[in-house]
Amino acid sequence: MNTDDKPSSNEPKTQQERVYMQLREAILRGKFEPGHSVTLRGIAEMLGVSLMPVRESLRRLTTERALQLLNNRRITVPMMTPEKLEELYQARVSLESYAASRAIQNIDPEALSYLYEVNEKHTQSILEDNVEDYIYLNFEFHRELYRYGRCEVVMPLIESLWLQIAPFMRMVHSQYLTESRFNEAEDKHKAMLTAIEKNNPAQLKYLIHDDILDGVRRLQAAMGWPISS
Amino acid sequence: MNTDDKPSSNEPKTQQERVYMQLREAILRGKFEPGHSVTLRGIAEMLGVSLMPVRESLRRLTTERALQLLNNRRITVPMMTPEKLEELYQARVSLESYAASRAIQNIDPEALSYLYEVNEKHTQSILEDNVEDYIYLNFEFHRELYRYGRCEVVMPLIESLWLQIAPFMRMVHSQYLTESRFNEAEDKHKAMLTAIEKNNPAQLKYLIHDDILDGVRRLQAAMGWPISS
DNA sequence: ATTACGGCATTGTGATCACATGTTGTGCTG
DNA sequence: CAGCACAACATGTGATCACAATGCCGTAAT
Numbered sequence: 001m002n003t004d005d006k007p008s009s010n011e012p013k014t015q016q017e018r019v020y021m022q023l024r025e026a027i028l029r030g031k032f033e034p035g036h037s038v039t040l041r042g043i044a045e046m047l048g049v050s051l052m053p054v055r056e057s058l059r060r061l062t063t064e065r066a067l068q069l070l071n072n073r074r075i076t077v078p079m080m081t082p083e084k085l086e087e088l089y090q091a092r093v094s095l096e097s098y099a100a101s102r103a104i105q106n107i108d109p110e111a112l113s114y115l116y117e118v119n120e121k122h123t124q125s126i127l128e129d130n131v132e133d134y135i136y137l138n139f140e141f142h143r144e145l146y147r148y149g150r151c152e153v154v155m156p157l158i159e160s161l162w163l164q165i166a167p168f169m170r171m172v173h174s175q176y177l178t179e180s181r182f183n184e185a186e187d188k189h190k191a192m193l194t195a196i197e198k199n200n201p202a203q204l205k206y207l208i209h210d211d212i213l214d215g216v217r218r219l220q221a222a223m224g225w226p227i228s229s
Numbered sequence: 230m231n232t233d234d235k236p237s238s239n240e241p242k243t244q245q246e247r248v249y250m251q252l253r254e255a256i257l258r259g260k261f262e263p264g265h266s267v268t269l270r271g272i273a274e275m276l277g278v279s280l281m282p283v284r285e286s287l288r289r290l291t292t293e294r295a296l297q298l299l300n301n302r303r304i305t306v307p308m309m310t311p312e313k314l315e316e317l318y319q320a321r322v323s324l325e326s327y328a329a330s331r332a333i334q335n336i337d338p339e340a341l342s343y344l345y346e347v348n349e350k351h352t353q354s355i356l357e358d359n360v361e362d363y364i365y366l367n368f369e370f371h372r373e374l375y376r377y378g379r380c381e382v383v384m385p386l387i388e389s390l391w392l393q394i395a396p397f398m399r400m401v402h403s404q405y406l407t408e409s410r411f412n413e414a415e416d417k418h419k420a421m422l423t424a425i426e427k428n429n430p431a432q433l434k435y436l437i438h439d440d441i442l443d444g445v446r447r448l449q450a451a452m453g454w455p456i457s458s
Numbered sequence: 459a460t461t462a463c464g465g466c467a468t469t470g471t472g473a474t475c476a477c478a479t480g481t482t483g484t485g486c487t488g
Numbered sequence: 489c490a491g492c493a494c495a496a497c498a499t500g501t502g503a504t505c506a507c508a509a510t511g512c513c514g515t516a517a518t
Contacts, residue, residue, distance in 0.1 A: 013300070014471065016507065053474050055500085059285050063292040065385060072480060073500045087382035094323040153316035153393065156294060157386045164382065199333070243501065263466050269468065281502050284470085301510060 015049055020057040022047060027066055027163055028139050029132040030170045037076045038067060058170045066163035075100040079166050082225050088165055095158050096142065096212065098204040100180030104201050111148055112196060119143055119189045141189055168219055175218040188214070242281040251276060252286055256295055256392055257368050258361040259399045266305045267296060295392035309397050311454050317394055318445045324387050326369065326442065327435040331378030331431050333400055341425060347373055348418045364398040370418055371437075399446055404447040417443070 012018045023043070027203045045053045058075055061067045068078040107115075123131035139162050145156060175194065188211045195203040220227050241247045248340040252272070255261060274285045281440050287304055290296045297307040336344075346372045354362035368391050375384060417440045 016471075041499075050473055051500095052474095056288050056471090060289050060292045063289045065382070069500095074480085075500085083379070084382055089378055090327055090388065091324065091383050094327065095320065096370070098279070098323065100317055152391070153294070153313055154320050157320065157389065160386065161382070184452055245501075270469075280470095281504095284503090298470095303510085304470085443516055 012024070016056045017054040018051060019043075019047055019053045020060055021055055023061060024066075024163070025063070028136050028166050030135040030166055030173075031132065032077045032167050034077050034079050034167045037074050039075070061163070064160045064163050066160070066166075071076035078164065079167050080165075080219075080223070082220075082223075083223075084164075085216060085219065088161055088227060089212060092158070092161050092212050093209050095154050095161070096146065096208050099149045099151050099154055099158060100204050100208050101201045102151060103146050104196055104199065104204055106148040106150070107145075107196055111144075113195065115141065115144055115193055117185075117197075119193065122189065123187065131170055131173050134173055135166065138169070141165070145192070164217075165219075169215075171222040172215050172218045175222040244278055246286045248272070248276055248278060248282045249289055251288040252290060254365070256290070256402070257365050257395045259364040259395055260361065261306045261396050261416075263306050263308050263396045266303050268304070280450075290392070293389045295389070295393050295395075306396050307393065309394075309448075309452070311449075313393075314445060314448065314454075317390055318441060321387070321390050321441050322438050324383050324390070325375065325437050327373035328378045328380050328387060329433050329437050330430045331380060332375050332446060333377075333425055333428065333433055335377040335379070336374075336425055339365070340373075341422065344370065344373055344425075348416075348422065351418065352416065359373055360399060360402050363402055364395065367398070370396070394444075394448075398444075400444075400451040401444050401447045404451040428431055 012021060034040070038058065040051050040058065043058070047054070048189075050053060058067060060162055062069045062075065068076050070076060097227050122134065122137040122141055124130075125137055143159075146158065149167050150185070151158075188207055192204055192207045192211075195201075195207055241250060261267075267287065269280050269283050269287065273280050276283070287296060291298045291304065294307070297305050299305060313394070347366060351363065351366035351370055353359075354366055372388075375387065378384075380387075417436055421433055421436045421440075424430075424436055446456055
């Protein structure tokens with residue numbers, strides 16, 4: 001009798017969903033190298049499942065532009081170009097600023113403390129030189145923040161953008177290390193939490209813009225590209 | 230020898246691609262009714278193909294949020310809510326303004342004349358009460374405009390948003406008829422083309438915002454929802 | 459008349475095979 | 489040694505079957 005209109009449950013029921021989540025997390029951890037090709041049978045063997053769940057998962061990921069389906073029927077991790085990076089930057093700023101401005105009014109003390117906790121782990125990952133944790137926890141912090149904006153339309157778009165830049169976050173990280181060691185005073189995430197506590201949406205949006213731009217600048221530097229305005 | 234790195238060719242080679250394009254166009258024509266369920270075998274029988282291409286196509290469309298996969302394993306056309314509409318509005322304005330501002334500098338006279346042509350057909354569809362053409366040609370005009378922005382990242386996001394509102398454009402259209410007949414002076418698309426000719430990005434962005442907002446308002450009215458600011 | 463139960467039909471998912479296409483390696487030829 | 493033809497392999501796509509889960513509907517008990 002339970003018609004159960006909810007779009008989907010949280011715990012994956014199908015293998016396809018599990019495979020998708022695993023691949024997704026792997027991408028968001030920077031485990032996928034740009035330009036490398038991904039094969040159905042390779043993934044299937046790696047995860048110990050048959051081809052079908054992998055097929056559907058990769059179809060999802062190509063739709064989200066996390067992977068690319070060349071017309072030689074080969075699936076690869078897309079490369080980056082200066083033009084794509086510029087677009088990713090603009091789109092992230094627009095959508096994430098919006099998500100943040102919606103979230104700021106719904107963040108209660110409990111949520112805030114959890115954000116502090118995530119950021120603490122993020123900081124730890126930097127000190128420990130754990131690159132994959134660094135990449136993943138950065139996204140996790142942003143996701144946890146925007147979560148309270150309840151953006152059921154915008155959030156999937158943002159996550160699609162994340163999947164597209166994630167493979168290049170290793171370069172951002174390495175650039176991080178070469179140019180300057182982690183500085184507590186420059187903890188942009190912590191500044192965001194302060195802006196939230198002071199209920200200052202404008203400041204929060206500025207910090208998000210700055211945070212995203214910072215990553216873009218590092219990636220441009222690591223790629224040897226000219227730094228945009 | 231041709232490695233052919235281009236992401237995909239224009240002409241669909243696989244059945245899955247053909248099925249996807251057909252379903253996509255059907256959605257962008259308003260042929261899919263909100264709340265209705267879509268079945269694999271139903272589509273397969275309708276299009277005369279087997280289950281596999283349909284499976285992959287529907288997986289793509291659910292990823293783009295054009296369709297919804299309930300946890301009863303049923304695929305349906307999503308309903309609209311005031312909150313979703315608000316998000317769709319904000320996201321469309323942000324992304325389409327950006328796409329337009331990028332496009333305006335690349336539109337040559339030839340492109341402009343084609344845009345006039347598309348808009349002419351769009352106007353025709355209104356006068357002929359051809360609802361599906363009206364819905365589709367509206368998107369087609371915007372797509373053709375943004376095309377010259379060469380937004381390979383942002384464009385897929387915009388199209389995802391279009392797929393989500395398309396099923397509700399019939400209501401926008403009917404509201405169009407009830408409140409006021411088509412007025413040549415109110416042809417927003419023509420005003421956009423004028424803004425392009427005068428090379429006025431700010432005006433173009435304003436007109437796009439206004440055009441999108443106009444549709445949102447009509448939908449809100451048709452749904453009996455309060456009109457947002 | 460209403461509700462609960464049970465059997466049947468429908469539906470998405472998973473598995474397996476066949477196949478067209480593209481890739482790679484190898485040996486022949488100039 | 490370079491260039492090319494051809495075979496062997498790898499890979500995504502399509503088709504078909506099996507199956508568990510879900511929905512649907514008629515029947516019967518209260």
